[in-house]
Amino acid sequence: MARGCLSVFLLCAVGCASGKTASRGASGSATERRAAELESRNEELRAELSRKQAELRQSFQVTAQAESAAGLNNLGCVGVAPARAQVQGLPRSGAVHSQFMLRGQPYRMTATFSSPRTVGEWRSSQGTCKVTP
Numbered sequence: 004m005a006r007g008c009l010s011v012f013l014l015c016a017v018g019c020a021s022g023k024t025a026s027r028g029a030s031g032s033a034t035e036r037r038a039a040e041l042e043s044r045n046e047e048l049r050a051e052l053s054r055k056q057a058e059l060r061q062s063f064q065v066t067a068q069a070e071s072a073a074g075l076n077n078l079g080c081v082g083v084a085p086a087r088a089q090v091q092g093l094p095r096s097g098a099v100h101s102q103f104m105l106r107g108q109p110y111r112m113t114a115t116f117s118s119p120r121t122v123g124e125w126r127s128s129q130g131t132c133k134v135t136p
Contacts (some may be wrong), residue, residue, distance in 0.1 A: 059106070065067040080114060086121045110134055 101112045116130035 009014075063106075080130050080134045082114070082116050082119070082128040082130055084126050086124050086126045089125075108136055110136055 097113060097115055099111045099113055103110055103112075112132055112134050114130050114132045116128035119126045119128040
């Protein structure tokens with residue numbers, strides 16, 4: 004009788020183990036399917052991002068061409084500083100006045116000023132400002 008119980012016990016243990024393996028295999032394939040779906044979605048999102056970036060570059064180029072056609076490359080500007088200031092209030096002509104990033108693209112603004120003239124309490128200089136990539 005002990006051998007019979009032992010046989011039944013071993014059969015049950017083997018059956019349970021094989022059942023767990025089967026369920027693991029099924030959940031493993033479900034996990035693999037989900038991973039494949041996520042990878043597919045990731046590729047779709049990457050393709051969409053590439054399209055959007057290309058559209059953005061094209062839009063920026065069109066805008067830059069329109070600005071050039073409208074004469075906005077050399078904008079008129081005026082530098083103003085207190086007339087009695089000891090510190091130079093205006094950037095040097097032709098020197099980079101500021102640098103900034105716009106959507107990952109670096110730009111520089113240079114200003115060119117005429118000699119200053121005093122108007123009341125202020126010193127002003129006519130000039131042009133140019134923004135370049």
